[in-house]
Amino acid sequence: MREQLLETGLDTLHRQGFNGTSVQDITEAAGVPKGSFYNHFESKEALGVAVVRRYVQDRSRHMTILADHEVPPLKRVRRYFAAMAQQAADTGDIRGCLIGNFATELSGQSPVIRQELTHALQGWTDALVPVLVEAQQAQHLSADVSAQELAHLLIDSWEGAVLRCKVEQSGRPLERFLTHTLKRLLV
Amino acid sequence: MREQLLETGLDTLHRQGFNGTSVQDITEAAGVPKGSFYNHFESKEALGVAVVRRYVQDRSRHMTILADHEVPPLKRVRRYFAAMAQQAADTGDIRGCLIGNFATELSGQSPVIRQELTHALQGWTDALVPVLVEAQQAQHLSADVSAQELAHLLIDSWEGAVLRCKVEQSGRPLERFLTHTLKRLLV
CATH class of the missing domain: 1.10.10.60 (Homeodomain-like)
Known part of the structure; x- marks a missing residue:
């Protein structure tokens, strides 16, 4: 039960x-x-x-994409975000990201949920960082921003695009994120 | 009353x-x-x-920065976002952006509020577009993305950074947005 x-x-x-x-x-x-x-x-x-823990667990399956060392690192990052956008499109999901939803609704209200969200975002960052470091080492990515900071920028921009999807009730903002924001952040 | x-x-x-x-x-x-x-x-x-209308009206004073034609266009865009971040820092504001908060909380619940949010985001976009067009015409900005799309990317990434500020209860994500995301989006 x-x-x-x-x-x-x-x-x-x-x-x-x-x-x-x-x-x-x-x-x-x-x-x-x-x-x-x-x-x-x-x-x-x-x-x-x-519920935050379960949500993070459900989404972690996309992270296998990030670990596929047969594929060049930046391609893995692009595939990873594309897979998450695809999932949202397939399911017609306009509920947004639970992490983003709770972040805006509950950060000021519930310290324990805020702590769980911090943990979730940290785990997400930790999954991206090694791939970005690998890309920097292969000189596919400039090193003027640390991999840690860049992971934050990617996640924050993703969350902003998901937020806009909720307002527009359309997947277009995520398409823009994939086409333009990723291209500009991953330089 | x-x-x-x-x-x-x-x-x-x-x-x-x-x-x-x-x-x-x-x-x-x-x-x-x-x-x-x-x-x-x-x-x-x-x-x-x-309340959404009043919030938009309150924030519109920052938009005078965008209209100051003495200043090069991209500098105006950077100053505009810096002024909004500074306001959040000065007031220690960890309530986030009302538009972003309502977007995640109410898009699925209230069609009339969702409509007002769409209107608010459109107004925000409309304020940025002419400045970005000006920068493109002066060749300070590449034209591979339309000014309209770029305005969306800037706003979405801003909203994502504000969302993270709520979780971290810190202004650091907005500093990152100003230092790194703006630099990378405005190329």
């Missing part, structure tokens, strides 16, 4: 936001009695933390 | 988010009777629309 609450919680919180969702919304969607929620999670906030 | 509700509403919704704020939170903070709210706004959503 914990797993059921976690999966339903992820879907509901992703769609409706944290403050737009009640515990009852989640238990009803999961088809479990409301009281049972608290046997598995101390609070909606505790579910929020678990 | 409408003005008081609007100003207090802007502040409260900016800090706590839309779904994290009740009408009562706003009337209490404004020191007016709860019932009086509905004499001035049909709903919290109607206040949300008015």
